[in-house]
Amino acid sequence: xxxxxxxxxxxxxxxxxxxxxxxxxxxxxxxxxxxxxxxxxxxxxxxxxxxxxxxxxxxxxxxxxxxxxxxxxxxxxxxxxxxxxxxxxxxxxxxxxxxxxxxxxxxxxxxxxxxxxxxxxxxxxxxxxxxxxxxxxxxxxxxxxxxxxxxxxxxxxxxxxxxxxxxxxxxxxxxxxxxxxxxxxxxxxxxxxxxxxxxxxxxxxxxxxxxxxxxxxxxxxxxxxxxxxxxxxxxxxxxxxxxxxxxxxxxxxxxxxxxxxxxxxxxxxxxxxxxxxxxxxxxxxxxxxxxxxxxxxxxxxxxxxxxxxxxx
Amino acid sequence: xxxxxxxxxxxxxxxxxxxxxxxxxxxxxxxxxxxxxxxxxxxxxxxxxxxxxxxxxxxxxxxxxxxxxxxxxxxxxxxxxxxxxxxxxxxxxxxxxxxxxxxxxxxxxxxxxxxxxxxxxxxxxxxxxxxxxxxxxxxxxxxxxxxxxxxxxxxxxxxxxxxxxxxxxxxxxxxxxxxxxxxxxxxxxxxxxxxxxxxxxxxxxxxxxxxxxxxxxxxxxxxxxxxxxxxxxxxx
Numbered sequence: 251x252x253x254x255x256x257x258x259x260x261x262x263x264x265x266x267x268x269x270x271x272x273x274x275x276x277x278x279x280x281x282x283x284x285x286x287x288x289x290x291x292x293x294x295x296x297x298x299x300x301x302x303x304x305x306x307x308x309x310x311x312x313x314x315x316x317x318x319x320x321x322x323x324x325x326x327x328x329x330x331x332x333x334x335x336x337x338x339x340x341x342x343x344x345x346x347x348x349x350x351x352x353x354x355x356x357x358x359x360x361x362x363x364x365x366x367x368x369x370x371x372x373x374x375x376x377x378x379x380x381x382x383x384x385x386x387x388x389x390x391x392x393x394x395x396x397x398x399x400x401x402x403x404x405x406x407x408x409x410x411x412x413x414x415x416x417x418x419x420x421x422x423x424x425x426x427x428x429x430x431x432x433x434x435x436x437x438x439x440x441x442x443x444x445x446x447x448x449x450x451x452x453x454x455x456x457x458x459x460x461x462x463x464x465x466x467x468x469x470x471x472x473x474x475x476x477x478x479x480x481x482x483x484x485x486x487x488x489x490x491x492x493x494x495x496x497x498x499x500x501x502x503x504x505x506x507x508x509x510x511x512x513x514x515x516x517x518x519x520x521x522x523x524x525x526x527x528x529x530x531x532x533x534x535x536x537x538x539x540x541x542x543x544x545x546x547x548x549x550x551x552x553x554x555x556x557x558x559x560x561x562x
Numbered sequence: 563x564x565x566x567x568x569x570x571x572x573x574x575x576x577x578x579x580x581x582x583x584x585x586x587x588x589x590x591x592x593x594x595x596x597x598x599x600x601x602x603x604x605x606x607x608x609x610x611x612x613x614x615x616x617x618x619x620x621x622x623x624x625x626x627x628x629x630x631x632x633x634x635x636x637x638x639x640x641x642x643x644x645x646x647x648x649x650x651x652x653x654x655x656x657x658x659x660x661x662x663x664x665x666x667x668x669x670x671x672x673x674x675x676x677x678x679x680x681x682x683x684x685x686x687x688x689x690x691x692x693x694x695x696x697x698x699x700x701x702x703x704x705x706x707x708x709x710x711x712x713x714x715x716x717x718x719x720x721x722x723x724x725x726x727x728x729x730x731x732x733x734x735x736x737x738x739x740x741x742x743x744x745x746x747x748x749x750x751x752x753x754x755x756x757x758x759x760x761x762x763x764x765x766x767x768x769x770x771x772x773x774x775x776x777x778x779x780x781x782x783x784x785x786x787x788x789x790x791x792x793x794x795x796x797x798x
Binding site: 418421422425429431432433434435437438439440 | 640
């Protein structure tokens with residue numbers, strides 16, 4: 251029973267990580283540069299959800315549900331993504347990718363300090379998507395928020411997949427990500443596609459922030475944690491692989507939730523308190539980074555790396 | 563004889579300090595295939611890239627259908643009706659054959675479907691490999707896909723850069739044999755090609771480039787008979 255509850259929590263956390271990692275890899279493919287602000291966009295989404303709930307409160311009888319807040323936050327974050335690209339990417343697009351990487355780090359610091367100035371350093375929580383109750387399946391009780399997060403994140407990821415695989419716009423965005431020069435040569439407005447990619451990536455990060463900030467709260471410095479998780483997810487899943495980023499994010503979250511709880515799940519194996527230190531959050535983090543190093547060493551293309559090649 | 567659809571007037575281009583094209587004046591009419599001949603480094607690909615807006619000219623003028631292309635972005639040149647099939651093919655490696663074609667279409671769903679069907683008829687091997695990813699195709703198949711992708715916008719001018727590069731003589735013939743059919747379909751062609759004999763056989767006129775300068779021009783049949791061209795390019 252405990253395992254299933256942990257699994258639900260891990261999937262909810264992983265689904266939100268996946269949204270962040272997905273946006274990270276979309277921008278990486280479209281621009282060739284790492285967007286280090288992606289984690290701060292998750293943080294911004296969390297605070298945007300809190301601010302939006304406060305703004306809508308006078309118009310809404312009772313507590314504003316997160317499900318109403320989420321579309322507003324996602325749309326607003328998409329606009330922020332386009333504005334962000336106008337400052338962080340387009341002025342530097344003809345420079346080496348490292349210039350964009352540095353500009354995203356700089357703007358991330360601006361975002362963190364702006365959030366600190368506006369909301370302060372204390373943790374805050376956005377409203378739950380529906381409510382804070384539990385859903386019971388026999389003896390199993392799972393927070394409705396966790397289930398809602400899984401469903402909403404899965405819908406957003408499926409929506410992104412459908413956009414890219416079934417629509418002309420999505421195909422143009424993929425073509426831009428694969429070869430910007432040839433995309434332009436067949437009539438695609440590459441700058442528009444890249445701006446749209448930033449919009450989509452930032453919207454997904456904002457949605458992740460709105461989904462996470464109820465259960466895990468939000469503080470101005472949270473972005474660093476999320477960008478590290480996104481980076482690890484993309485490394486595990488395969489640099490540039492969209493499906494790999496989602497799978498990597500789920501694996502990280504399940505590991506973070508389940509590993510520290512192993513003594514509770516299988517007490518017979520880990521009955522001794524002497525091993526308690528091994529299953530702390532700190533040890534889990536150390537082990538996670540060690541696994542990433544091992545993957546980089548033994549399988550640099552990641553666990554699900556795309557074997558895309560060019561023939562001569 | 564029709565009016566020129568493309569006119570290069572004293573066009574010069576360079577890569578940094580290295581000049582690659584000197585005051586080239588070239589015309590392509592709407593109903594013809596024109597060959598650009600020359601050895602490696604003669605300026606053929608530079609001419610193509612400059613026409614497409616991928617390289618900024620340092621002097622001269624490019625006119626397409628009477629319109630000056632100065633300052634016109636690459637994607638807008640494509641939308642005006644210029645298609646580019648580059649050296650090295652550059653198909654989208656992670657997209658299927660059908661997706662590579664569909665993404666280049668500039669018409670609605672039904673029109674796109676019709677154009678894909680027409681291209682599958684022109685290149686039957688693409689129909690057989692419809693669901694294969696770009697990187698999974700052989701060099702010849704990629705070349706056919708690159709040409710097919712360029713034709714998906716029903717362009718008025720096709721810039722075809724070294725289509726025979728890396729292909730066997732048999733596949734080269736298969737690809738270049740399509741040139742006259744494409745022109746017959748209403749698309750003029752500017753063909754950069756090192757296979758001079760074949761290029762002169764399928765094109766109406768030709769320009770010969772040497773170290774970035776146009777040194778000879780004329781009807782393809784005339785040039786094919788010319789002693790100096792035969793000696794320089796055809797090993798005769």
